[in-house]
Amino acid sequence: MAANAGVRRESGREADPAPGSGVLVPDSVVSTIAGLPADQADSVARTILRIPAVSAQPIPLPVPGDPDGTTYWATEPPDRAAPVVLYRAALPGEDGRFLVVALMNREAFLRYRSVANEPVVQAVAASVAAGRVAALNLPAPSQAAVLHLVKEPTAQGA
Amino acid sequence: MSASTPEQAPPAGSQPKAGRLESAWRAARMLDDDAWRKVSHAGPLRSVRWLAVLGFFIGYWDVNGTPHALIGWMPVLIVAVIGFLPDTSSISFAGATWRAARHEADRAERASEEAERFAVYVVTGQSAGEIGGEAAQAAKLPAAEAEEALAQFTPEPGS
Numbered sequence A: 001m002a003a004n005a006g007v008r009r010e011s012g013r014e015a016d017p018a019p020g021s022g023v024l025v026p027d028s029v030v031s032t033i034a035g036l037p038a039d040q041a042d043s044v045a046r047t048i049l050r051i052p053a054v055s056a057q058p059i060p061l062p063v064p065g066d067p068d069g070t071t072y073w074a075t076e077p078p079d080r081a082a083p084v085v086l087y088r089a090a091l092p093g094e095d096g097r098f099l100v101v102a103l104m105n106r107e108a109f110l111r112y113r114s115v116a117n118e119p120v121v122q123a124v125a126a127s128v129a130a131g132r133v134a135a136l137n138l139p140a141p142s143q144a145a146v147l148h149l150v151k152e153p154t155a156q157g158a
Numbered sequence B: 001m002s003a004s005t006p007e008q009a010p011p012a013g014s015q016p017k018a019g020r021l022e023s024a025w026r027a028a029r030m031l032d033d034d035a036w037r038k039v040s041h042a043g044p045l046r047s048v049r050w051l052a053v054l055g056f057f058i059g060y061w062d063v064n065g066t067p068h069a070l071i072g073w074m075p076v077l078i079v080a081v082i083g084f085l086p087d088t089s090s091i092s093f094a095g096a097t098w099r100a101a102r103h104e105a106d107r108a109e110r111a112s113e114e115a116e117r118f119a120v121y122v123v124t125g126q127s128a129g130e131i132g133g134e135a136a137q138a139a140k141l142p143a144a145e146a147e148e149a150l151a152q153f154t155p156e157p158g159s
Helices: A027-034 A038-049 A106-115 A119-136 A140-157 B015-030 B034-041 B043-064 B070-087 B101-138
Strands: A023-026 A057-059 A072-075 A084-089 A098-104 B090-093 B096-099 B143-145
Touching (some): A023 A027, A023 A038, A027 A038, A027 B101, A027 B143, A038 A084, A057 A106, A098 A106, A098 B101, B043 B070
Parallel strands (some): A023 A098
Antiparallel strands (some): A057 A072, A072 A084, A084 A098
């Protein structure tokens, strides 16, 4: 995939509100930014504040539960050590205009970008994403059952 | 046609003859050496070999004309065999098969490259999947306006 393939620049669109307005950032992303060195955090924050008037490229990202055709965009902050910002347009029913969904290690991003169209990569990614979401969404009885299984050997040994 | 394995030693003989045979044997063994394999299979050298064989054939024909007996083609045949041998992976004749060691080495190398590529795919897919899972969760988490949430990371100059 060429480095600039699919890059878009939305600056200059008259109908767009000011960059950064309507861009929502979840707590998880804010926490990740807080853990970065100050210069990287600054670079990432300023990049997010320029969405959508920022150079970005579409990236295939398998996200469980997304409607078909959902496009994710990746934009690289000027600081080469800073992680890449992934975002998408707000889905129907969501607040705001754009949602920053994650930060991705730049090295991992570059590697992924070069092989993202490989079916094996997408299959593994979809499977891992689905498994991760399923694990996080375990209903309470299942969590209790897991805890019970974990504690059981200790109880027997006592 | 028969061929000996590289491990077999050349037959012993008189000293000068044995020396020449040993040199020839070592040269023949080089054909299966990994380094030689890589050099001889490189595009330019392969083309040079093939063109050299063709050139020799045309030159021989031009100088000697069409030989009246099959034996007359022997020099061309020998040069052709020497020129094409590095590209030969196996020779079968009368039920006997000689398979070049480089054939197996090529297969092993290709398999290794495939395995390495597959490992990269899996690792890359895994990291992308984790990001995908994170993205799915992000949509469900409380989110704040970027200007408000990120103000702490973008201090004004001089502040």
